[in-house]
Amino acid sequence: MKDFFKGKFTLTRRLFQIGTFLFFLAVYYTSHKQSFLLGTFYSFKLGPIHIVDPFIYLTYLGRNLLKADLFVWTVTGFLIPLLIAFLFGRVFCSWICPYNFLYEILDFLKTHLFRKKPLIYFEASPKSKKVWLALALALGIFIPPFPYYILMPGLLSVLLHQLVLHLYSFILFSLLLILMVLFVDLFFKKRIWCKFICPTGLILGMARWKGGLRIIKRKDLTCKECALCSFECPLGLTPHLGNHLEDCYNCGRCVDICKGLRKKENPLDFKFL
Numbered sequence: 001m002k003d004f005f006k007g008k009f010t011l012t013r014r015l016f017q018i019g020t021f022l023f024f025l026a027v028y029y030t031s032h033k034q035s036f037l038l039g040t041f042y043s044f045k046l047g048p049i050h051i052v053d054p055f056i057y058l059t060y061l062g063r064n065l066l067k068a069d070l071f072v073w074t075v076t077g078f079l080i081p082l083l084i085a086f087l088f089g090r091v092f093c094s095w096i097c098p099y100n101f102l103y104e105i106l107d108f109l110k111t112h113l114f115r116k117k118p119l120i121y122f123e124a125s126p127k128s129k130k131v132w133l134a135l136a137l138a139l140g141i142f143i144p145p146f147p148y149y150i151l152m153p154g155l156l157s158v159l160l161h162q163l164v165l166h167l168y169s170f171i172l173f174s175l176l177l178i179l180m181v182l183f184v185d186l187f188f189k190k191r192i193w194c195k196f197i198c199p200t201g202l203i204l205g206m207a208r209w210k211g212g213l214r215i216i217k218r219k220d221l222t223c224k225e226c227a228l229c230s231f232e233c234p235l236g237l238t239p240h241l242g243n244h245l246e247d248c249y250n251c252g253r254c255v256d257i258c259k260g261l262r263k264k265e266n267p268l269d270f271k272f273l
Helices: 008-030 054-063 072-088 091-096 098-114 126-142 146-150 152-165 168-187 192-197 199-207 228-232 253-262
Strands: 037-039 043-046 049-052 214-217 268-271
Touching (some): 008 037, 008 253, 049 072, 054 146, 054 199, 072 199, 091 199, 098 192, 126 146, 228 253
């Protein structure tokens, strides 16, 4: 089990993942007792500021274009995730998203039990991602429940809400959908949901700044291209080839494995500006 926490960045991220997961559960179950902290896995209200998933907010605007709530606190809550993505990349996906945390736990257990990883990786062109995002926005505008079932934090939040209300038929549907996505991700096409289907991940990826936090392959140091970083990458990217930046969500696992192998002067590292 210690391998699950192995590495400086991985240990920090694991503690952050566990902390935020427990925090949002506590907020959800205490929301009926207080009104200052409210929220789910995809939405969080801190006083007057309502930090909401960008995809859900955009579909809301699309449905209520002429009567949308455009108060300064609402717009601020929409811009906060985009600002974080602009400066630090898709860290929400790797450090906060409950589905990613659940996937990494199951992937770790599967790898150590079966000693193998999926051999099929899914790649999509930037153009196809934009086409899918436009279609997802349209579906979210015309089918209001759609965003909560296409976003895994939304689906997990819906499942949590259904468990509280004892809506057994809906519980079964949500649980089967989550298990289906996990099964495909774990055994067939690695992270197809996070890399291509999740609209929020696509929006956050488009919002990132080229000079923001990112993992680089240093040109001043020789990389032996052992490809261990690529084997460790949760998204099936290839940092040793230096072509990972488009989909990378800054989890730091490749940096940890590189540091563990080289000890010093490792070619992979974080960079800002």
